[in-house]
Amino acid sequence: MEQLLISTYESLVRPALFRMDAEEAHHLGQNLLKSMGWIFDLSGRILGVSGLCGAGAQTYATFSLAGTTMKNPVGLAAGFDKNGTLVDSLASLGFGFVEIGSVTAKPSSGNAKPRLFRLPQDQALINRLGLNGDGAEAVADRLKSCQFPIPVGLNIAKTNLPDLSMEKAAEDIAFSFKTLMHLPFAYVVINTSCPNTHEGALFAGEELELILRAVSELNQGRLPVFLKISPDSPESFLEALCKLSRQYEIRGFVIGNTTVSRQSLKTNPKLLETIGNGGLSGAPLYANTCRLVKHFASSKAGYQEIIACGGINSAQAVKEMLALGASAVELYSALVYKGPFLIYTILKELKKEGFFSNQGA
Numbered sequence: 001m002e003q004l005l006i007s008t009y010e011s012l013v014r015p016a017l018f019r020m021d022a023e024e025a026h027h028l029g030q031n032l033l034k035s036m037g038w039i040f041d042l043s044g045r046i047l048g049v050s051g052l053c054g055a056g057a058q059t060y061a062t063f064s065l066a067g068t069t070m071k072n073p074v075g076l077a078a079g080f081d082k083n084g085t086l087v088d089s090l091a092s093l094g095f096g097f098v099e100i101g102s103v104t105a106k107p108s109s110g111n112a113k114p115r116l117f118r119l120p121q122d123q124a125l126i127n128r129l130g131l132n133g134d135g136a137e138a139v140a141d142r143l144k145s146c147q148f149p150i151p152v153g154l155n156i157a158k159t160n161l162p163d164l165s166m167e168k169a170a171e172d173i174a175f176s177f178k179t180l181m182h183l184p185f186a187y188v189v190i191n192t193s194c195p196n197t198h199e200g201a202l203f204a205g206e207e208l209e210l211i212l213r214a215v216s217e218l219n220q221g222r223l224p225v226f227l228k229i230s231p232d233s234p235e236s237f238l239e240a241l242c243k244l245s246r247q248y249e250i251r252g253f254v255i256g257n258t259t260v261s262r263q264s265l266k267t268n269p270k271l272l273e274t275i276g277n278g279g280l281s282g283a284p285l286y287a288n289t290c291r292l293v294k295h296f297a298s299s300k301a302g303y304q305e306i307i308a309c310g311g312i313n314s315a316q317a318v319k320e321m322l323a324l325g326a327s328a329v330e331l332y333s334a335l336v337y338k339g340p341f342l343i344y345t346i347l348k349e350l351k352k353e354g355f356f357s358n359q360g361a
């Protein structure tokens with residue numbers, strides 16, 4: 001049954017979507033999800049895994065991330081639901097949790113279009129959206145009376161403006177945090193690793209420290225705060241980051257964001273040149289995600305947790321990441337290539353292998 005669902009998507013739906021502009025296809029997918037969420041819910045029931053997700057009564061297992069219980073450890077990565085418009089519908093895809101954002105203090109239309117590209121030969125995407133979004137106040141207003149059906153994480157980033165650095169950057173991120181911190185988020189991620197802004201991923205120690213100080217003063221230990229790491233970070237930066245994270249009671253790391261690297265791709269280099277700048281996501285990231293998760297698992301503090309993200313697209317990959325030391329995983333690009341039934345098929349496979357019966361109930 002799961003093969004039938006995936007092959008229907010791959011042979012009928014995906015070719016139609018891939019004939020459209022990638023960003024338009026993304027908006028169409030979002031609208032379909034809003035109006036047809038029940039179909040995905042039903043597929044979970046048909047596959048016999050609905051007890052592993054959503055808010056259903058049947059409990060096979062529980063996972064815990066930053067003190068929040070969830071039915072499965074597979075989450076949606078930031079960027080898919082930047083403005084928190086899909087929180088209700090996303091649970092119907094089977095995710096154990098979702099991360100909304102990146103939300104920025106000020107609304108922004110992002111970079112010029114086209115800014116999202118597919119690399120089918122590599123099962124990858126390149127995006128340079130540039131942190132487009134409605135802004136923190138609009139998102140707070142939208143979510144103020146929303147009952148989250150599954151745990152929701154909030155990802156915040158610095159508004160994409162050229163003159164926003166140091167104290168101004170800290171104020172900007174603190175504004176988003178303050179505007180949204182009263183909502184029932186399971187965790188907050190500070191995204192310091194977007195490659196598509198004026199300055200690219202943030203490596204500067206001093207600015208990061210100002211940001212962490214401002215957020216921690218507001219937070220007073222209330223919400224678990226994670227940092228999202230760039231896979232392009234130099235080793236010395238990662239060491240400094242680990243040290244800083246303990247000082248500011250950072251609960252863990254999302255490892256990681258998209259990469260600016262174009263190494264080892266099957267896609268024609270001429271096409272890559274035509275596409276130009278942007279963050280690469282999807283299957284080519286996987287090996288490096290494994291390397292970084294392993295590295296952080298041995299250098300983080302005991303109380304800190306890892307959310308693995310980058311190239312995850314199968315039950316095998318989920319198991320590998322948890323075995324390497326991650327508490328949970330997130331994915332995005334694999335949804336584009338494998339379709340909306342992916343999470344249910346991953347859960348079915350994990351259940352078949354007895355994965356859930358090993359967890360505490």
Ligand SMILES: Cc1cc2nc3c(=O)[nH]c(=O)nc-3n(C[C@H](O)[C@H](O)[C@H](O)COP(=O)(O)O)c2cc1C
Nearest residue numbers: 077078079102127256257281282310311331332333
């Ligand atoms: C179109 C697109 C938009 C994204 N936007 C964001 C974002 O706003 N904030 C963020 O932290 N990560 C963003 N990401 C990065 C993803 O959250 C994730 O870290 C990355 O895609 C690697 O995971 P994947 O290989 O499963 O796609 C975006 C990714 C894509 C493909």
